[in-house]
Amino acid sequence: MITNFILAPILIHMITAVLLLFFWQKVQAQKIISIVGNSIAFLLCIRLFIATQREGFLILQAGNWQAPFGITFVSDSFSSIMVLLTAIISLTVGIYSTAALHINRIKFGYFFIFHFLIMGLLGAFLTGDIFNLYVWFEVVIISSFVLLTLGGKKMQMEAGIKYVTMNMLASIIFLTAIGILYGITGTLNMADLSLKIAKVEHTGLVSVTALLFFIGFGIKSAVFPLYFWLPSSYHTPPSAIAAIFGGLLTKMGVYAMIRVFTLIFQPDEFMRNVFIAIAIMTMITGALGAINKRSIRRLISYLIVCHIGYLIAGIGIYTELAMIGVIFYLVHDVIVKSNILMITGIIQKIRETIDITRLGGLGKDYPKLSFVFAIALFSLVGIPPLSGFWPKIQFFGESLKTEQYFLLAAFILASFVTLFVIARLWTEVFWKESPKPITEKIDHFAGLNFWKKFALIAPITALSFVSLYIGFNADSVYEMAQKTAHELMNPSVYIEAVLHHKFAK
Amino acid sequence: MELLLVLLIGILYSAGIFLMLRRSMVRLLLGLLLLGNGANILIFLMGGLTKGKPPILGEDESAFTDAYADPVPQALILTAIVISFALTAFAIILLKKVYATTGSDDLDSLNIQDLDI
Numbered sequence: 001m002i003t004n005f006i007l008a009p010i011l012i013h014m015i016t017a018v019l020l021l022f023f024w025q026k027v028q029a030q031k032i033i034s035i036v037g038n039s040i041a042f043l044l045c046i047r048l049f050i051a052t053q054r055e056g057f058l059i060l061q062a063g064n065w066q067a068p069f070g071i072t073f074v075s076d077s078f079s080s081i082m083v084l085l086t087a088i089i090s091l092t093v094g095i096y097s098t099a100a101l102h103i104n105r106i107k108f109g110y111f112f113i114f115h116f117l118i119m120g121l122l123g124a125f126l127t128g129d130i131f132n133l134y135v136w137f138e139v140v141i142i143s144s145f146v147l148l149t150l151g152g153k154k155m156q157m158e159a160g161i162k163y164v165t166m167n168m169l170a171s172i173i174f175l176t177a178i179g180i181l182y183g184i185t186g187t188l189n190m191a192d193l194s195l196k197i198a199k200v201e202h203t204g205l206v207s208v209t210a211l212l213f214f215i216g217f218g219i220k221s222a223v224f225p226l227y228f229w230l231p232s233s234y235h236t237p238p239s240a241i242a243a244i245f246g247g248l249l250t251k252m253g254v255y256a257m258i259r260v261f262t263l264i265f266q267p268d269e270f271m272r273n274v275f276i277a278i279a280i281m282t283m284i285t286g287a288l289g290a291i292n293k294r295s296i297r298r299l300i301s302y303l304i305v306c307h308i309g310y311l312i313a314g315i316g317i318y319t320e321l322a323m324i325g326v327i328f329y330l331v332h333d334v335i336v337k338s339n340i341l342m343i344t345g346i347i348q349k350i351r352e353t354i355d356i357t358r359l360g361g362l363g364k365d366y367p368k369l370s371f372v373f374a375i376a377l378f379s380l381v382g383i384p385p386l387s388g389f390w391p392k393i394q395f396f397g398e399s400l401k402t403e404q405y406f407l408l409a410a411f412i413l414a415s416f417v418t419l420f421v422i423a424r425l426w427t428e429v430f431w432k433e434s435p436k437p438i439t440e441k442i443d444h445f446a447g448l449n450f451w452k453k454f455a456l457i458a459p460i461t462a463l464s465f466v467s468l469y470i471g472f473n474a475d476s477v478y479e480m481a482q483k484t485a486h487e488l489m490n491p492s493v494y495i496e497a498v499l500h501h502k503f504a505k
Numbered sequence: 506m507e508l509l510l511v512l513l514i515g516i517l518y519s520a521g522i523f524l525m526l527r528r529s530m531v532r533l534l535l536g537l538l539l540l541g542n543g544a545n546i547l548i549f550l551m552g553g554l555t556k557g558k559p560p561i562l563g564e565d566e567s568a569f570t571d572a573y574a575d576p577v578p579q580a581l582i583l584t585a586i587v588i589s590f591a592l593t594a595f596a597i598i599l600l601k602k603v604y605a606t607t608g609s610d611d612l613d614s615l616n617i618q619d620l621d622i
Binding site: 131135138141142145146149152154157158160161162164165168169171172175176178179180182183184186188 | 525530533537540541543544545547548550551552553575577578581584585588591592595596599600602603606607612615
């Protein structure tokens with residue numbers, strides 16, 4: 001179906017961002033505009049999701065230039081899932097930020113950049129043109145640069161250098177790959193590329209281009225050995241910003257990787273082995289990095305790296321069942337990682353520290369909150385029937401079936417380390433007695449008024465409920481993932497929808 | 506002409522990577538800039554060099570009969586240049602701020618915070 005509606009969520013975020021510029025320094029007005037904008041975009045994204053699930057494909061040929069000549073926007077099931085996830089995270093983090101962030105950050109344009117970031121993410125998920133994907137990537141990274149360094153603390157600046165350098169390098173590699181791809185095929189539309197790349201005689205050049213894409217997206221999604229910028233930068237910005245970064249930014253790299261390696265390049269034996277080897281190393285190094293960390297944020301940063309390995313491994317196995325696991329895990333991971341990073345922010349507000357040796361007694365002081373936190377933490381571990389359990393079964397089963405025993409071992413090790421780390425976090429932060437007496441002065445949380453508390457807790461509770469829903473209603477999510485995986489593994493449907501669609505007058 | 510451009514791209518990429526591996530922050534930035542320019546010229550070259558042919562149809566033509574210049578690579582490069590301009594502007598300010606807060610141009614002096622867990 002041809003529709004302009006596909007651009008609506010992107011436009012809403014852009015309008016919100018521009019509107020916010022007129023309320024520079026007016027904190028209260030900015031908060032309200034941001035929440036309203038987010039809510040409208042959230043409803044539109046839900047509508048887009050439902051429409052896509054019902055119609056199959058929503059397509060917009062920009063300026064009515066028919067594909068492959070114009071820029072195409074496509075919403076297939078995979079895109080619509082990512083759009084829905086982005087909408088959920090953007091709404092919850094947006095509400096959370098109104099209470100969690102220091103007033104000066106909001107004064108100097110936090111919400112303005114936030115909405116541009118979300119706009120870029122939505123654009124990246126919806127575009128069907130490889131160069132346009134590059135442009136959306138750039139919109140996202142320049143917004144993330146500003147968010148990461150906003151505040152100007154020394155630690156943030158130092159992290160900023162690593163983050164900026166690696167992301168710029170990744171963009172250049174991505175651009176190089178696009179240049180070569182254009183040279184050998186003469187098109188930029190992803191559906192058209194898929195057809196043309198099959199006819200290229202020089203297969204060596206195609207493999208090199210595929211590897212360049214893998215490196216570019218690999219840096220962005222933090223896979224071994226190019227992940228080091230992530231743990232050394234994600235712990236520096238405030239927790240609201242870290243929640244978007246941890247939940248969505250690295251997943252954008254994974255999204256692009258899945259898109260490119262199912263639609264444009266079908267990975268051969270060699271490529272799949274590269275994926276699997278890299279995935280094993282990513283899981284092991286991420287898990288080992290997480291073991292000895294005392295700061296919760298650093299610990300979660302390494303877990304992000306570790307769990308990116310699961311997704312890469314799923315792409316590497318490259319069967320439909322493994323792809324179901326990837327989609328399912330992506331849905332679960334985005335929700336849970338953002339949730340945990342927001343929780344970290346609340347813990348920091350309550351105890352002024354996120355060093356787990358200096359924390360303790362939260363379970364006694366805040367029993368209800370701890371229960372909500374527990375849902376998020378144990379979803380991440382994947383204790384049945386919580387949400388992390390189902391995709392992991394899929395991964396274990398598929399790696400056994402395809403006889404990838406090293407991969408299976410890495411999966412088990414990574415899952416075990418995740419369990420160990422989260423269990424330690426739970427006992428140290430919630431069960432253990434607090435190492436020093438808590439005075440009224442330290443607890444910044446108890447002193448907040450009702451609305452601020454509500455703005456902090458409601459997003460976390462909502463996300464916890466979403467992960468409970470994913471866990472207990474796994475069959476419907478599984479069905480959705482199955483449909484998506486089927487579409488991804490049979491790209492001809494996508495190609496047909498994009499290229500042979502007659503414009504309905 | 507192609508050979509010249511190939512050599513130029515090679516030089517830009519190798520010089521860029523060499524500079525990025527240095528410890529000085531300014532060289533790191535220069536390296537990124539050279540790499541970006543190299544990528545732009547690569548797109549230009551890969552799009553095919555056509556000398557003296559217009560990329561548009563004449564008034565009385567409905568299809569290209571002769572070889573024509575491909576306008577797409579130039580549009581891509583223009584976009585990439587604008588983007589890299591913005592990124593460079595940001596990166597320069599960031600470097601200046603880092604220099605102001607740490608008082609050092611050495612990238613190794615930034616690793617201190619990674620040592621604590």
